[in-house]
Amino acid sequence: MSTRVPYTRPSITELEVGYTTDAARNGWGAQCYDYIIRFESLFRDYIGASHGIATSSCTGAMQMGLAALGIGPGDEVILADTNWIATAAPIMHLGATPVFVDILPDSWCIDPAAAARAITPNTRAIIATHLYGNLCDMDALLEIGSRHEIAVIEDAAEAIGAQYRGRPAGSMGRFSTFSFHGTKTLTTGEGGMFLTSDGDLFERVLTLSNHGRDRSQPKQFWADVVGYKFKMSNVQAAIGCGQMERISELTDRKRAILNAYKARLAHVSGIAMNPEPDHCLSGAWMPTVVFDAATGVSRDTIQAAFATADIDARVFFYPLSAQPMFTPVPDNVNAWSICERAINLPSYHDMTDGEIDRVCAVIEALAAQSSNGPDAAPRD
Numbered sequence: 188m189s190t191r192v193p194y195t196r197p198s199i200t201e202l203e204v205g206y207t208t209d210a211a212r213n214g215w216g217a218q219c220y221d222y223i224i225r226f227e228s229l230f231r232d233y234i235g236a237s238h239g240i241a242t243s244s245c246t247g248a249m250q251m252g253l254a255a256l257g258i259g260p261g262d263e264v265i266l267a268d269t270n271w272i273a274t275a276a277p278i279m280h281l282g283a284t285p286v287f288v289d290i291l292p293d294s295w296c297i298d299p300a301a302a303a304r305a306i307t308p309n310t311r312a313i314i315a316t317h318l319y320g321n322l323c324d325m326d327a328l329l330e331i332g333s334r335h336e337i338a339v340i341e342d343a344a345e346a347i348g349a350q351y352r353g354r355p356a357g358s359m360g361r362f363s364t365f366s367f368h369g370t371k372t373l374t375t376g377e378g379g380m381f382l383t384s385d386g387d388l389f390e391r392v393l394t395l396s397n398h399g400r401d402r403s404q405p406k407q408f409w410a411d412v413v414g415y416k417f418k419m420s421n422v423q424a425a426i427g428c429g430q431m432e433r434i435s436e437l438t439d440r441k442r443a444i445l446n447a448y449k450a451r452l453a454h455v456s457g458i459a460m461n462p463e464p465d466h467c468l469s470g471a472w473m474p475t476v477v478f479d480a481a482t483g484v485s486r487d488t489i490q491a492a493f494a495t496a497d498i499d500a501r502v503f504f505y506p507l508s509a510q511p512m513f514t515p516v517p518d519n520v521n522a523w524s525i526c527e528r529a530i531n532l533p534s535y536h537d538m539t540d541g542e543i544d545r546v547c548a549v550i551e552a553l554a555a556q557s558s559n560g561p562d563a564a565p566r567d
């Protein structure tokens with residue numbers, strides 16, 4: 188009997204355990220921020236941003252960043268229809284309106300032309316989500332942002348280790364957000380980071396992140412504005428410090444797994460995987476297979492095949508606009524079509540070659556069935 192292949196599992200070594208134990212034993216009183224300060228400094232230097240604030244989640248980092256830009260009722264924020272709800276929820280909580288646009292067929296990230304068409308006098312920001320470690324077209328988005336004087340924000344939750352023209356994902360926008368959830372390339376269990384090189388914006392988010400207390404405020408327990416409590420704990424940051432010492436190992440392994448899949452599946456026709464154009468280095472967070480529409484292979488068929496093979500595979504994000512709280516935008520044809528025939532493959536750090544083979548065998552069987560079996564004919 189085979190053992191189940193998980194799609195994700197963190198890599199925690201004695202290094203992380205040692206730091207966490209130290210934080211639990213000694214990280215109190217005057218030492219209660221030591222690991223947080225170290226983690227913020229290691230991470231912002233790695234990405235190349237001037238300022239970083241560790242948070243309880245990427246969602247919290249996004250909400251504080253948007254709030255610090257003054258985004259609120261009547262404002263619109265453009266983002267790709269293909270996204271996790273975490274990117275849209277902060278916009279809603281601030282009383283602003285998310286405007287969902289289509290994705291590009293190859294990178295599965297926001298289509299810059301569609302974003303430009305969606306701009307109105309109320310548009311305040313465009314969020315560039317680097318989906319599954321793929322890169323958004325940042326040159327085009329930054330040009331649109333500067334032409335219309337709109338902030339371009341990077342949701343880099345899934346893009347640790349990714350690079351665009353040699354620049355790390357998360358170093359190009361007005362601000363960027365990262366996630367260290369247990370499924371991410373670098374984890375602190377739950378957690379996130381707000382990064383920016385804009386000193387004024389940093390100060391505003393710092394105040395918001397500290398329950399609205401300005402750091403120059405001499406009075407204790409005195410809030411200057413209503414803020415948030417989205418902080419990371421010292422114990423979580425201790426795990427993060429260990430992970431940062433291993434960051435190359437963690438990101439290299441993600442890329443090695445994606446490349447192993449690509450090599451192993453190169454002979455299979457009718458599928459596409461995470462693209463890596465010359466100017467991009469993929470973060471490879473989620474190796475993903477998209478079946479061509481002509482194969483007739485559907486999400487249900489794919490999920491059933493992986494379940495039978497005892498392999499955890501994750502569905503491609505449904506369009507956010509298809510979900511009950513939003514108005515459907517089926518004109519976002521790529522976002523609405525690709526998710527119907529795509530799957531995220533397992534890619535955890537300690538995955539074995541044998542497990543990669545098992546995953547590839549499922550994809551090969553699905554592809555063979557599509558070209559030889561009853562579903563062979565392309566559908567209208």
Ligand SMILES: Cc1ncc(COP(=O)(O)O)c(C=O)c1O
Nearest residue numbers: 244245246271273344366368379
């Ligand atoms: C693209 C994207 N944005 C935001 C988030 C939210 O991250 P967190 O769970 O740390 O709030 C995630 C997490 O899965 C994500 O994938």
